[in-house]
Amino acid sequence: MPQRLPRIAIVDDDMAVLESTRFLLEISGHSAETFASPEDFLEESERAAFDRLIIDQHMPLLTGLEVVDRLRARGVNIPIMLLTGALTPDITTRARGMQLERVVEKPAGVQDLVDFVTARA
């Protein structure tokens, strides 16, 4: 179990959501790296692993679930929180198959975000 602060990634194509989530986490004593592009995130995560991921489902080029799929295929088993604007049964089903820690409808509760980031691995 790592003693350092967890390395957190936030992936969302909306700049305001990205920025405000990072802002909130930083105020709560965490640092987070933001990615508007899922491809950039995947590249960076190969270079140096992240400990936790908060990711949006509805993105234009790759959906959140598609990114998670690739991570899991690579053997990356970190806790992941999926945020979605509209939770459908389809998303719930696919999420279950990928061991997602949480699937939350936007806007996520502030405490949910902070708890997810601070929970022990």
Add this chain to the structure above:
Amino acid sequence: MGINDLSDQARLAAIVESSDDAIVAKDLHGMVLAWNRAAERLFGYTAAEMIGHPITVIFPNDRMTEEAGILEKVGRGERIEHYITERRRKDGQIIRVSVTISPLRDDAGKIVGASKIVRDLTESDAHEQRIRELRAELVHVQRLSEMGQFISALVHEVNQPLTAISNYIGACRRLAAAGNQAGFELALDRIEGQTQRTRDVVQRIRDFVSKRQVALRPENLSRVVDEAIALARVSAPDEGLKLSVSIAPDALVYVDRIQVQQVLFNLLRNGIEAMQGLTSREIVVKASPDAAGMIEVSVADSGPGLSPVVRDKLFQPFVTTKAEGMGMGLSVCRTIVEAHSGRMWADPDGSGGAVFRFTLRAAA
């Protein structure tokens, strides 16, 4: 013996007998000379029952006078093509048919009668009706899907700033608790920015509703109403519903067809739903010029009428008594009518159902 072995006459007779079209022949007094198998099927009378009898046996009472005109034309050697009329079957059923009539000549070339080919239009009428319904359904589905897509996009666009605001507010509480004034102010600035973003989205909704596709054109009101009715019938099928329309066939109005149809569609659906469960269900759509030279359209149902509670809120936005609320709401209908320089209102409580009226500009 194959068909090639028959004499010419026998061959022609065989062709007539086996034709799917009803073929009959009559003399210049209107007496039936020939009656093929398809005619037996179409009219229900056998050849034995018809030959030697007047052709008018199959004419409905209100069509009797046609025969004289037909005989006169035929007598002059004229052909009548695809004449659409009605005939009566043996069982009394009236059918719409298309008739082609040619003079029958003897060997000397003298006109001795007429031969008629009668085609039953019932099936093609049914097809046309079905095509109208499908077209209305297609338009409806397109609008729903367009609407559905627009709504999803809206939900997404409202959710993003909302999420950001929620995050910044969470941050504000922590910043306030920590006494971090600068951070707090920054968060407030960000919240303000996102609020403006949401306002822009709301404005886009307003624009969409009131100004989308406003293309004013002279349109035939009767046709616009008929299409809206087809749409409403597809979307809320009701077999026993009586729908009557009283609109001058040549009345022209200056409107955006799609938008006015949305208004009519809404009023029709409201009426149909208000009358659910009643034994007598009728909607009457009328149009007539008003004192100011506009065309006043009314949609009246035979339902229970408007309760005082509902009447009070009638044109307020987002008020719906329906579980699904697929209609756009009377508030939007009024906005559309007003964008067309008209007015929309409901009649005061009367003895019958609800009556909604709106005015449109007359074109030419």
